[in-house]
Amino acid sequence: MILPPPPVSVGHGRKDLSADALLGLVRGGFAKIPDPRPAEPTIPLVDALMSAFAMFTLKDPSLLAFDERRNDANLKAIFGIGRIPCDTAMREILDAVDPESLRPVFGDVFRRLQRGKVLERFEFLGGYLLSLDGTGYFSSQNIHCDSCQVKEHKNGTVTYQHQMLAPVIVHPDLKEVIPLAPEPIQKQDGREKNDCERNAARRLLAKIRRQHPRLKLIVVEDGLASNAPHLRDLIEHDMHFILGVKPGDHEFLFRQVEAARREQRSPWRTRKEKGITSRVSWVWDVPLNESNQDLKVNFLEYEEFDAEGNRLKHFTWITDFPITFHNAWTLVRGGRARWHIENETFNTLKNQGYHFEHNYGHGQQNLSVVFAMLMMLAFLVDQTQQLCCPLFRAVLKKLGSKRSLWEKLRSHFYHFLFRSMRQLYQAILFDSCKEIPWPILDSS
Numbered sequence: 001m002i003l004p005p006p007p008v009s010v011g012h013g014r015k016d017l018s019a020d021a022l023l024g025l026v027r028g029g030f031a032k033i034p035d036p037r038p039a040e041p042t043i044p045l046v047d048a049l050m051s052a053f054a055m056f057t058l059k060d061p062s063l064l065a066f067d068e069r070r071n072d073a074n075l076k077a078i079f080g081i082g083r084i085p086c087d088t089a090m091r092e093i094l095d096a097v098d099p100e101s102l103r104p105v106f107g108d109v110f111r112r113l114q115r116g117k118v119l120e121r122f123e124f125l126g127g128y129l130l131s132l133d134g135t136g137y138f139s140s141q142n143i144h145c146d147s148c149q150v151k152e153h154k155n156g157t158v159t160y161q162h163q164m165l166a167p168v169i170v171h172p173d174l175k176e177v178i179p180l181a182p183e184p185i186q187k188q189d190g191r192e193k194n195d196c197e198r199n200a201a202r203r204l205l206a207k208i209r210r211q212h213p214r215l216k217l218i219v220v221e222d223g224l225a226s227n228a229p230h231l232r233d234l235i236e237h238d239m240h241f242i243l244g245v246k247p248g249d250h251e252f253l254f255r256q257v258e259a260a261r262r263e264q265r266s267p268w269r270t271r272k273e274k275g276i277t278s279r280v281s282w283v284w285d286v287p288l289n290e291s292n293q294d295l296k297v298n299f300l301e302y303e304e305f306d307a308e309g310n311r312l313k314h315f316t317w318i319t320d321f322p323i324t325f326h327n328a329w330t331l332v333r334g335g336r337a338r339w340h341i342e343n344e345t346f347n348t349l350k351n352q353g354y355h356f357e358h359n360y361g362h363g364q365q366n367l368s369v370v371f372a373m374l375m376m377l378a379f380l381v382d383q384t385q386q387l388c389c390p391l392f393r394a395v396l397k398k399l400g401s402k403r404s405l406w407e408k409l410r411s412h413f414y415h416f417l418f419r420s421m422r423q424l425y426q427a428i429l430f431d432s433c434k435e436i437p438w439p440i441l442d443s444s
Contacts, residue, residue: 014116017388019421020078022381025112026053027080029105036096043083048093052371054079055360056378058413059353059406063087063360074413078421087361094370095363099184102373106181107211109380113178118387122171122178125321127216127240129334131170131177131341132204132225134185134197136357137372138162143362147186147369149194162186162368165200166376167208170220170340172333176387177344179380180208184369197224202233209237218242220338223249226318228292235320242319242335245299253318256286257299269328276312277305280332282323298323302332349379353403391425398429 015021027050035045054075055066067087075081085093113119122128144150144160151159163185169178183204185195208217218240219225226243234241247254260266260283268281282300287293297318304313317335321327349356354375362368385392399405408428416433418424427433 014388016112017116017118017384019381019385019389019392019425022109022112022384023057023079023421025108026050026105026377026381029108032104033097033101036098037093041093043085043089043093045093045097047081047083048085048090049097049374050079050081051075051084051090052094052374053378054081056354056371056375057381058410059355060410061355062358063090069414072413073417074424077417077419078424091361091363091367095361095365095367097366097370099366099369099373102370102377103181103207103211105377106179106380109377109384110178110180110212113384113387116388118384119169119178121174121387122169124171124334124337125218125240125327125330127218129170129172129220129337130167130180130208130217130239131220131338131345132165132167132201133221133338133341133346134163134165134200135346136161136163138357138359138362138368140359140362143359145362145364145368147184147366149186162372163197164369164372164376165197165204166341166345167204168341168345170337170344172337175340175344176383177340178383179345179376181211182373182376183207184372186369198227198230201225201230205233205237205239209239216240218334220335222338226250226288228288228295231288231295231297240320242300242317242321242331242338244335244338245316245318247316250289252290253286253288253297253299257283257301260286267325269325271329275307279303279305280328282328284323288318300328300331300335302335345379348402349375352401353406354379391422391429395425395429 027046030046030049033045033049035041055063060066064087069075070084070086075084119128139159139161141157141159148160148162151161153159164182165185166182167180169180183200185197185200187195219234220242221244223244223246226245231241245253257266266281266283268279271278280300280302282298284298285296286299288295288297297320300317300319300323302315303311305311315335319331321331323331348354356375360371386396396402396405399408409424412424412427412433416427418427
């Protein structure tokens with residue numbers, strides 16, 4: 001049964017940033033990707049990609065669960081899929097796809113956010129905070145491919161892994177994030193050695209700068225990123241930075257800071273609110289380490305104390321921003337916003353119904369990476385709706401959690417026919433399905 005529209009309407013917001021417009025944008029991006037198969041395919045590549053993207057949009061727990069939808073008219077009406085591949089065919093088709101070919105689709109969504117002036121909400125210190133961090137999404141002691149990271153254990157066993165370096169634009173005052181295309185951390189073609197987060201970061205920064213040549217970025221990362229090669233890469237790509245540092249990893253730097261404090265070259269300020277005293281202090285122009293004394297940074301420290309003087313929180317960073325009495329507190333907020341990649345990104349993907357660490361299929365070439373990137377693309381579309389679509393936000397508020405939203409979405413998708421994603425959201429919001437009468441059965 002195709003549902004009629006509800007009697008009450010919800011504001012559209014920006015039509016070009018609604019779910020249906022974004023699905024059309026993604027499909028258009030997939031249509032531009034060259035098909036690696038030599039012969040005339042029975043199932044077009046765009047249909048295979050859109051089918052996998054639909055699986056992650058609906059948050060199906062497995063490829064087998066999605067395979068039960070193969071004759072689903074909603075997939076064709078809402079996602080524009082012509083021929084839906086079975087699970088085996090989907091794996092075979094997508095295994096040969098170059099993951100890099102998906103990167104422009106992230107850029108398509110991002111540019112639409114720019115044109116819609118949504119990005120303005122994320123402005124911070126004249127640019128945008130870009131949080132980078134790595135995470136794993138596949139681990140097995142049996143299944144592997146040539147690109148897998150290999151971890152050999154002392155007991156003789158081997159673990160095969162796939163990881164990615166995820167970049168997301170964050171803001172201290174916003175729960176939403178804007179993910180950019182991630183960079184796989186995996187063995188590169190022809191290499192025997194494992195890849196590492198540092199090499200992935202070098203590749204990723206160059207790709208981000210090529211795709212967004214004029215975007216003003218402020219990179220925020222943890223202490224592992226505070227090394228000379230990475231800082232020089234950031235400087236080369238004209239990116240500001242606020243990076244965590246720890247005394248155990250940067251002994252020389254902290255000795256220079258202590259020397260500056262003894263010489264009273266460390267300005268500081270305090271604030272007190274609700275019994276908590278906050279203190280920020282800084283030191284200008286200190287060398288990063290003994291081996292790179294030409295690489296000067298500014299050191300920033302933040303502490304919180306309770307009424308008895310016990311220290312509750314303590315953070316330290318390095319930055320290339322000139323620290324002043326006017327911007328010190330703002331820089332602290334920027335540095336602490338790094339945690340949005342943990343709380344609003346990885347936690348959401350792993351614990352709020354995305355099944356991020358489920359093995360949808362590994363393949364022999366690129367399947368695992370392609371699936372991970374498509375899941376991140378679905379997450380980008382979800383975050384865009386959360387930012388821009390009043391209807392999506394109303395449904396999420398009504399149901400109370402994203403897990404509940406995904407469950408309702410799949411249930412309605414399975415039982416009823418819809419013409420658009422907007423109509424499906426409206427059916428959930430206004431409980432339209434509860435008003436459908438039971439069919440009258442002839443008992444004679």
